[in-house]
Amino acid sequence: MLKSLLIANRGEIACRIIRTARAMGVRTIAVYSDADAKALHVRQADEAVHIGPSPARESYLVGDKIIAAALQTGAEAIHPGYGFLSENADFAQAVIDAGLIWVGPKPDSIRAMGLKDAAKERMIAAGVPVTxxxxxxxxxxxxxxxxxxxxxxxxxxxxxxxxxxxxxxxxxxxxxxxxxxxxxxxxxxxxxxxxxxxxxxYILSPRHIEVQVFGDSHGNVVHLFERDCSLQRRHQKVIEEAPAPGMDEETRAAVCDAAVRAAQAVDYVGAGTIEFIADASEGLRADRIWFMEMNTRLQVEHPVTEEITGQDLVEWQLRVASGEPLPKRQDQLEIHGWAMEARLYAENPATGFLPSTGLIEHLQLPSFARLETGVEEGGEVSPFYDPMIAKIIVHEPSRSAAIEELWEATSDVEVWPVRTNAGFLARLCLDADFRSGTIDTGLIERRGEALTIPPAPQETHLREAAAALAARPVRGVWEGAIGLRLNAAPRAEARIVDDAGQVHVVSDLMIDDGPPQDEVISFYLGEGRGYRLAQPRGTASGAAADGAILSPMPGRIIAVDVAAGDAVIKGQKLVTLEAMKMEHSLVAPFDGTVETLAAVIGGQVSEGAVLVKITAIT
Known part of the structure; x- marks a missing residue:
């Protein structure tokens, strides 16, 4: 067994790997960028090495820096986690060439499955059905x-x-x-x-079914059954579960056997996932499930497989990388119960899932669920990386019990002032089709505002929020509330802005010399709902009432579709911003003319920066 391990990653997956390595007596080395100097994974590791500036392309994506850190600290092996360099065959080969152990598949296997077109051709040759x-x-x-x-x-x-x-x-x-x-x-x-x-x-009733496979250097390959990852938004997984609802034993055997053949076709070693697309118009059938791609790494959703099989897949990775055979044979693996995972992101569903960054002043996660997280109260959600806060995992004897547990867990989340998708996840758990297992990858899109827009707050909620704001002590996140006190001189009204951007007026509040009009005082009130006491300066879509189009977050301008003096119509795309690995288009709020244009392709902009000014047609 190897004795020391450098984790070439950050956040929750780095913390996850550290936990298992420590339990196995393996010394851990973290790497970190400027933005992550105080991150949780840095403190949890036995040692940490700074590898560069905050942008990933200058730190976590620079293989030479990571290998140098491993050699400097005497690490025997490098674990890439997922994302970043985890499926980079050249990096894997460089690790091996440096005399280090690569905790992952052979570089040739990564290359074979890294390009989707070549991978499909190889699968056809192996007798695996493809789309x-x-x-x-x-x-x-x-x-x-x-x-x-x-x-x-x-x-x-x-x-x-x-x-x-x-x-x-x-x-x-x-x-x-x-x-x-x-x-x-x-x-x-x-x-x-x-x-x-x-x-x-494109399959019109698609289900996303994937199979966890594992190989060792002794020629053994097994599967650890399937997961269903059909609940997606913009092709990003939201809730994953194992096993897949509606999967009968005959179909399971066909799909899992095909996954093993796929892994064998590339001489696979380590953890991998074979992803399939299923036409679920008539339920899951073996003749309507096709290979999509292979992920040659550990998946984000691996905990649901761990929960139903009772296996630690990171431990399996470390043992296989050390040259040991697989810990279990195929006939020793069984499914026990039902597991689900929800991805808690720092984003606001009410504003098109725009990422939310900043300091986490308050964080409460459910104590009864399995949690995988790389942040903590007092930490920060950085604009440089994926905005995941935590993975919330539950395991129960039945699917219905797992759904109830996941609903309770997501309803119990409190994060502030950073916005999250907790309320969205809780409402998804209540969806009738999800509960019945009648799911496909388009479910979330079809539901639209039923999932993304929280119910209007009740008058009692608004007054509770306003009263709590007034009573808050003047410290920490509330220091902007100087002068707010109960039993002070009355103020005629307060304006409460909810997460959907709606303004509510609460009258007859006892507030002394309120804050400046543009200052925001935040208050968390259950179910992911937040309130702000302020004068709103613009909508979350980036358009202010006066026609100023504001950047909703820090990012880089990647497209400008208008010029100064152009006539535009309501809804017309003006500027595209790239932030937190996603593209966000800003559109005209009404018919008008482009008065000024400050956006330049390639330019970096800060949150709230005026990018375009539209003058309305009168």
Whole structure:
């Protein structure tokens, strides 16, 4: 067994790996950027090495710095976690060439499955069913459009080097293909440095089924059953569960056996996931489930597999990397109960899921659930990385019991003043189709505001919020409330702004010399709902009432679609901002003319910066 391990990652996965390594007696070394100098994973590790500035491309994505840190600290092995360099075959080879142990699959296996088109060709040769589509080398827009016409709409454009929902666009009509292709290729270039795409038939009732596989260096490959990851938003997984609802034993055997064949076809070693797309229009059937791709790493959702099998997959990784055989044979693995995982993100569903960054002044997570987190109260959600706060995992004897437990857990979340999707997750747990198992990847999109917009607050809630604001002591996050006191001179009214941006007036409050009009005083009140006592300066979509289009968060301008003097109509795209690995389009709030334009492609902007000023047509 190896004795020391450098974790080439951050956040919750770094903390997760440290926990298992420590239990196995393995010394751990963390790496960190400027933004993560005080992060939880840095403090939990036995040792930590600074590797550069906050942007990932200058720190966590610089393989030479990570290898140097491992050699400097005497680490025997490097664990990449997921994301960043975890599926970079060149980095894996560089680790091995430096005389270190790579906790992951062979570089050749990563290369074989890293490009979706080549991977599909290999799967066809191995007898694994694949989705109908185009995998050709001709990447001209004309050829791609022609292939999409041949396949038949709707189609899915996917970056061949993609993953995590990046570089993927659904196209329902030929007229939209060209614009979607450009957008997909731009995102692929930014995320993966490769603009090549493939075209697939889009399945109208899709379920996302994936199988956890594991191989060792002795030729053994097993599966640890399936997970269902169909609850997605913009191709990003929201709630995952294991096993998959509606999966019968015959279909499970067919899918899991296909996953093992896929892993064997690339001589796979370590943890991996074979992802399938299922046409669920008539339930799960073996002849309607097709290979999509392989993730040659540990998945974000691996805890649900651990819960139903009773296995520690990080321990398996470390043992396999040390040359040991797999801890269990296939006939020793069984499914016990039902597990679910919800991803708690720092984002505001009421404003289009815009990321929310800043200091976490208050954090309460459910004590009765399994938690995987890399942040803590007093920590910060940085604009430089993925905005995940925690993974909330539950395990119960039945699916219905697991749903109830997950609903209670997500309802018990308190995070402030950073906004989260906790209320959205809780409402999703109450959805009738989700509860019945009648799910597909489009469920969240179809529900729309029923999930994303919280119910209007009751008058009693508003008064409770206002009273609590007035009574708060003057310290910490509340220091902006200087002068607010109960039993002081009355103020005619207070304006309460909820997370949906709606303004509510509460009258007859006892408030002494309130704060400046633009100052915000925040208060948390259950179910993910927050209130602010302030004069609103603009909507969360970035458009102020006077036509000033504000940046909703720090980010980089990647597209400007208008020029000064242009006439625009309500809803027209003006500027596209890239922040926290996502693209966000800002649109015109009304018909008018572009009076001023401050946005420049490639420019970095801060939250609240005026990007465009629109003058209304009178």
């Amino acid at each position: 109908p589509g185009y995998l050709g080398a001709d990447q001209s827009p004309e050829r791609l459009a022609a292939e999409a016409d041949k396949i038949g709409y709707p189609v899915l454009i996917k970056a061949v080097a993609g993953g995590g929902g990046k570089g993927m666009r659904r196209v329902d009509d030929a007229a939209d293909f060209a614009d979607s292709l450009v957008s997909c290729q731009r995102e692929a270039a930014s995320s993966f440095g490769n603009t090549d795409v493939l075209i697939e038939k």
